[in-house]
Amino acid sequence: MFQIQKYEVDADLQNLSPASATERLIRINDKLELKRKYIAKEENFEKKPELIKTRESNENSIKNKKKSKISTNKRVVSEFDPIFEVNEEDKGINSVHQRQIEPEEFKVLHSFPTFDKPIQTPQEAAAIKLLGIPDWLANPTVIDPETKLSIDDPSLGLSIRLKNRCKTLGIHECFAVQTAIIPLLVHNRSLSDIHKHPGDICVSAPTGSGKTLAYVLPIIEILSKRVVTRLRALVVLPTRDLVAQVKETFDVFCKGTSLKIGVMTGQQSFIHEQEQIVGSSPELFMGGTSKVDILIATPGRLIEHLSLSPNFTLQHLRFLIIDEADRLLNQSYQDWLNHTLKAIWLISNVTDKRETINFDSIGFSFNNDDAISSITMETFFNFPKMDMSETKISAIQKLLFSATLTHNPAKIASLRLVNPQYISIQSLDKDEAEIKYTLPTTLKEFMIITSSSMKPLMVIYLLYNIHISSALCFTKSVDSAHRLAQLIQLFEDSRLKESIQKNSTIDAITSTIPMGSIIAAEYSSDLSKDERKNVLNKFKRGDIRLLICSDLIARGIDLDRVNTVINYDVPVYMKKYVHRVGRTARAGRNGEAYSLVETQEVRYFKNMLKRAGHLDKVKNINIKSNVLDPMKDTYQKALNTFKEYMKNSRIHITQNVPISNIEIYENDMQSDNAILTNS
Numbered sequence: 294m295f296q297i298q299k300y301e302v303d304a305d306l307q308n309l310s311p312a313s314a315t316e317r318l319i320r321i322n323d324k325l326e327l328k329r330k331y332i333a334k335e336e337n338f339e340k341k342p343e344l345i346k347t348r349e350s351n352e353n354s355i356k357n358k359k360k361s362k363i364s365t366n367k368r369v370v371s372e373f374d375p376i377f378e379v380n381e382e383d384k385g386i387n388s389v390h391q392r393q394i395e396p397e398e399f400k401v402l403h404s405f406p407t408f409d410k411p412i413q414t415p416q417e418a419a420a421i422k423l424l425g426i427p428d429w430l431a432n433p434t435v436i437d438p439e440t441k442l443s444i445d446d447p448s449l450g451l452s453i454r455l456k457n458r459c460k461t462l463g464i465h466e467c468f469a470v471q472t473a474i475i476p477l478l479v480h481n482r483s484l485s486d487i488h489k490h491p492g493d494i495c496v497s498a499p500t501g502s503g504k505t506l507a508y509v510l511p512i513i514e515i516l517s518k519r520v521v522t523r524l525r526a527l528v529v530l531p532t533r534d535l536v537a538q539v540k541e542t543f544d545v546f547c548k549g550t551s552l553k554i555g556v557m558t559g560q561q562s563f564i565h566e567q568e569q570i571v572g573s574s575p576e577l578f579m580g581g582t583s584k585v586d587i588l589i590a591t592p593g594r595l596i597e598h599l600s601l602s603p604n605f606t607l608q609h610l611r612f613l614i615i616d617e618a619d620r621l622l623n624q625s626y627q628d629w630l631n632h633t634l635k636a637i638w639l640i641s642n643v644t645d646k647r648e649t650i651n652f653d654s655i656g657f658s659f660n661n662d663d664a665i666s667s668i669t670m671e672t673f674f675n676f677p678k679m680d681m682s683e684t685k686i687s688a689i690q691k692l693l694f695s696a697t698l699t700h701n702p703a704k705i706a707s708l709r710l711v712n713p714q715y716i717s718i719q720s721l722d723k724d725e726a727e728i729k730y731t732l733p734t735t736l737k738e739f740m741i742i743t744s745s746s747m748k749p750l751m752v753i754y755l756l757y758n759i760h761i762s763s764a765l766c767f768t769k770s771v772d773s774a775h776r777l778a779q780l781i782q783l784f785e786d787s788r789l790k791e792s793i794q795k796n797s798t799i800d801a802i803t804s805t806i807p808m809g810s811i812i813a814a815e816y817s818s819d820l821s822k823d824e825r826k827n828v829l830n831k832f833k834r835g836d837i838r839l840l841i842c843s844d845l846i847a848r849g850i851d852l853d854r855v856n857t858v859i860n861y862d863v864p865v866y867m868k869k870y871v872h873r874v875g876r877t878a879r880a881g882r883n884g885e886a887y888s889l890v891e892t893q894e895v896r897y898f899k900n901m902l903k904r905a906g907h908l909d910k911v912k913n914i915n916i917k918s919n920v921l922d923p924m925k926d927t928y929q930k931a932l933n934t935f936k937e938y939m940k941n942s943r944i945h946i947t948q949n950v951p952i953s954n955i956e957i958y959e960n961d962m963q964s965d966n967a968i969l970t971n972s
C-alpha cells in the first residue's frame with residue numbers, strides 16, 4: 294500500500310464556484326492521466342523515469358524512495374496518478390481529498406504479445422458471428438416455405454368479402470409468408486385500440502414468395518372497417534416502379550371497399566401530389582387532412598411532403614411498412630428514416646410536452662393537467678400509479694420486408710423497433726450458413742465459365758438454344774445493356790437475311806425462334822418513362838424475348854413471364870445475385886438462372902457463393918466451342934455492322950461524351966472483335 298500525494302491547490306482554484314472547481318479538477322485529472330500513460334509507456338520501453346518528474350513529484354518521490362518497496366516502474370506511475378473525488382455532501386474545494394489505492398490498480402503498458410492463430414470451435418465462430426445482433430434477430434420464428442393455408446381457413450381472420458376477392462383474382466391458398474403474417478396482424482389489431490403497441494415485425498422471405506400480399510391483405514382487412522378517411526398506412530419503397538406495382542396490387546384487392554390509395558413518387562408535380570393526398574385547403578388543421586387511407590411513397594418525396602405540405606401528417610398512422618427494407622436502410626435517401634421516425638416520435642410524445650408546475654415550497658411538482666388527472670391523484674391523494682400517467686409509446690406498427698434482411702445491428706437499431714419479432718421463411722433443415730439467403734426451391738442455377746469476348750455469343754446461344762421465351766439479362770452498366778441489345782438485334786437481322794438467301798447454316802440451330810421477331814430490347818434509366826413502359830408492355834405480351842437491363846429492375850419487380858435470368862456480368866455481392874435471379878421462379882413457378890463468369894472472376898464468384906452456403910446449388914456447365922460454330926459467321930456479320938454503326942455514331946459521341954467513355958467503347962469493340970480469333 295502506498296499513498297497518492299495530495300495535489301497542491303492553487304490560490305485562484307479556491308475562489309472558484311463548486312461546479313467550476315469540480316470541472317477544473319476533472320480537467321487536471323484528465324491531463325495527469327494522459328501524462329501517466331505517456332510516462333508508463335516511456336518507462337516501459339525506454340526506462341527514462343527522470344524525464345517525467347516535476348519538481349513536486351520529484352521531491353516527494355525522493356522522500357518516499359526509501360520507504361517504498363514498490364518497483365521504479367510502479368512508483369513513477371504512482372506519482373502522476375492522483376485520483377480526486379468530490380464529496381457530494383460538501384461540494385467545495387475542500388472536498389478534494391486523498392484516496393488510498395492498491396498498486397494493482399495501476400495499469401502499465403506491456404510489450405505487444407505474439408499471437409498464435411486462434412483455432413475457433415464452431416460454437417465460438419457462431420457466437421462471434423452473433424456478436425452485437427439482438428436476441429430477437431438471432432432467434433427468428435422459422436416457417437417452412439412449403440407451408441400453405443386455404444384462403445378460407447378461419448385462422449387467417451379474413452372477411453368473406455376479401456376472401457371472395459382473392460378467389461376472383463385466382464388466390465385460393467396463402468403462401469408461407471402470408472400464413473405467418475396475416476393472422477399476426479389481423480388478430481392483433483383493432484382500429485379503436487390506439488395505445489397498445491402490438492410489436493414490430495421483421496420478415497425475411499425468398500424472392501417471389503408473396504411478401505406483398507402478406508401486408509396488403511391484412512391492411513385492407515383492418516382499414517376497411519374505418520369510418521373516416523385518415524392516413525393510416527404508409528408503405529415506403531425504393532423505386533417508382535415498385536410503388537406503381539404495389540399500388541396496382543392495393544387497387545385490385547381494395548375493389549369493393551371505400552379505401553383510398555395514393556402515391557408520392559415525384560412522377561407528378563409536387564402541387565398535384567399535394568392536391569391528391571391532402572387537398573388544397575389553405576387552412577391549417579390540428580389533425581391535418583388526408584384524402585387517402587393508404588399512401589405508397591418513395592423515401593425522398595415522402596420527406597419533401599413531410600417538411601413542405603402543410604396539412605400532411607402521420608399522426609393517424611397505424612402501419613409503417615418498409616418493403617425492400619435492406620435497400621432502404623442501406624441508402625440514406627436524404628436521411629428519410631430519421632425524418633419519418635421523428636415525425637412519428639413527435640406525435641407519440643405529445644404527453645411529454647405538458648407544462649410542469651413546480652411547488653418547491655411544498656416539495657411537489659406536477660403536470661398542468663386538469664384537476665383529476667392521474668398525476669394529480671397520485672401526487673396529492675396517494676393514489677396508486679396509473680398507466681394513464683405513463684408516456685405513451687406510439688402505436689404505429691413497423692413492418693419490414695426483404696428477401697435479404699440486414700442483420701447489421703446499427704441499421705436495425707436505427708429503426709427504433711418496439712418489441713420486435715423476426716419471422717424468417719426458410720427451410721428448417723438447413724445449417725446456419727445456408728439460411729443466410731434462401732432462394733426459391735423452384736429455381737435452377739447454372740454458371741458458364743467463359744472469356745469476356747465470348748459472352749455476347751453465349752447469350753445468343755442461350756437465347757436460341759435453350760428455348761428462352763422470356764428472359765431478363767443483367768449487365769453491369771447502362772452502356773453495356775445498350776450495346777448488347779443492339780448486337781443481338783443485329784444478329785437477328787443477319788439471320789433473317791441469310792434465311793431469305795436460303796443458304797443459311799444456322800437455320801437448324803435457330804429454328805426455334807420465328808424469323809424477324811424482336812429478340813432483344815434494352816430497359817434502362819436512359820429510356821424515358823413512356824419508352825420504358827412501352828418496352829415492359831411488349832415484354833409482358835411476349836413480343837420481346839430478352840430484356841437487357843442494368844440493375845434498375847433487379848429488385849422487387851414482379852414479371853410473371855420471366856422464365857430465365859442471365860447474369861451477363863456477374864454481381865459482386867450475394868444480395869444482388871439473390872435479387873437478380875429472384876426475378877424468375879416466382880410464386881412457385883419454375884425458373885433458370887445462368888451466370889456468365891469470366892475466367893478471372895471465377896475465384897471471386899465461387900467464394901461469394903461459398904460464403905453464402907450456396908456454391909453447391911450452382912451447377913457449372915461447359916458449352917463446347919464446336920456448338921457455337923454454326924453461329925459464328927452470322928455473329929461476325931452482326932459484329933461488323935455494329936462496328937460500322939459505332940464508327941458512324943463516333944462523331945456524335947465525340948461531341949457529347951467524355952473521352953474516357955469513348956475509350957471504353959473502343960475497348961469493348963476490340964474485345965467483341967476478339968471472339969473470332971479466340972475461337
Ligand SMILES: Nc1ncnc2c1ncn2[C@@H]1O[C@H](COP(=O)(O)OP(=O)(O)OP(=O)(O)O)[C@@H](O)[C@H]1O
Nearest residue numbers: 466467468500501502503504505506696849851880
Ligand atoms: N397466395 C398466392 N397465390 C398465388 N399467387 C400469389 C400468392 N401470393 C402472391 N402471389 C403472386 O406471387 C408473385 C410474387 O409475389 P410478390 O411480388 O409479393 O413477391 P415478393 O416476395 O415480394 O418478391 P420480391 O422479394 O422479389 O419482391 C406475384 O405475382 C403475386 O401475385
